Amino acid sequence: MPPRRIAVSVDLAECGKDLPGETLLVSEKNHHIRNVVLRLEGVEGASENGAKQVEIINKGCTFVPHVAVATVGDTLVFSNQDDVLHSMHPYLNEKNFFNVPLPPKSKTPRGRPIIEPGLIKVGCDIHSWMQSYVVVGSNRFIAVTDAEGRIEMTDIPPGKYTYVAWHESLGEKRGSVTIMEGKSSPIRLEFEEEKSSATRLDFQ
Numbered sequence: 001m002p003p004r005r006i007a008v009s010v011d012l013a014e015c016g017k018d019l020p021g022e023t024l025l026v027s028e029k030n031h032h033i034r035n036v037v038l039r040l041e042g043v044e045g046a047s048e049n050g051a052k053q054v055e056i057i058n059k060g061c062t063f064v065p066h067v068a069v070a071t072v073g074d075t076l077v078f079s080n081q082d083d084v085l086h087s088m089h090p091y092l093n094e095k096n097f098f099n100v101p102l103p104p105k106s107k108t109p110r111g112r113p114i115i116e117p118g119l120i121k122v123g124c125d126i127h128s129w130m131q132s133y134v135v136v137g138s139n140r141f142i143a144v145t146d147a148e149g150r151i152e153m154t155d156i157p158p159g160k161y162t163y164v165a166w167h168e169s170l171g172e173k174r175g176s177v178t179i180m181e182g183k184s185s186p187i188r189l190e191f192e193e194e195k196s197s198a199t200r201l202d203f204q
Helices: none
Strands: 005-007 018-020 037-041 053-059 062-064 067-071 075-080 086-092 100-102 118-124 131-137 142-144 150-153 159-167 171-179 185-190 198-203
Touching (some): 037 067, 037 131, 053 067, 053 086, 067 142, 142 150, 171 185
Antiparallel strands (some): 005 018, 053 062, 118 131
16 A cells, blocks of 8 residues: 655645655565664663764655664764755654754754664654654664565674564564574564564564
């Protein structure tokens, strides 16, 4: 089933009359769900790979990517590829994070470090339909499913861990996975609200 269309109310010349919704994207190939975020709890290595920039791009009056992941200490930046003004307004754990106007073809003058784990919900104060999410983990073992609803994590220390899977409309699921040295530990998640859809997560 194709995604529903979202009506555009501002800057129609640049944005068009409507845009495809991204709330629930299911692969036509395998019926798996895109944009499910998976993180492991209790794994050491929060800054093992060093802090990085997480960039959200304004493109075609949508945010790219729609869902991203970050680790505490990473920096959130925005860029604007459109020919219209955007006003970036992310909220971290439902609290105002910052607000910055983004002129056409520009980038945030400086990034903002992410100081706590949780959920960043990004909106545009000018274009109300625009939404994006950044899920922030306390360690580097966090990822988001691709267009075919898959994740692969590697180099996880052996042990038993709690995993948390999050989707913006389907909610959160928790479980446990045991990682053994040199072996793959695949799991399959099914969301009750979308019985025909699932996502595959491969750990090793």
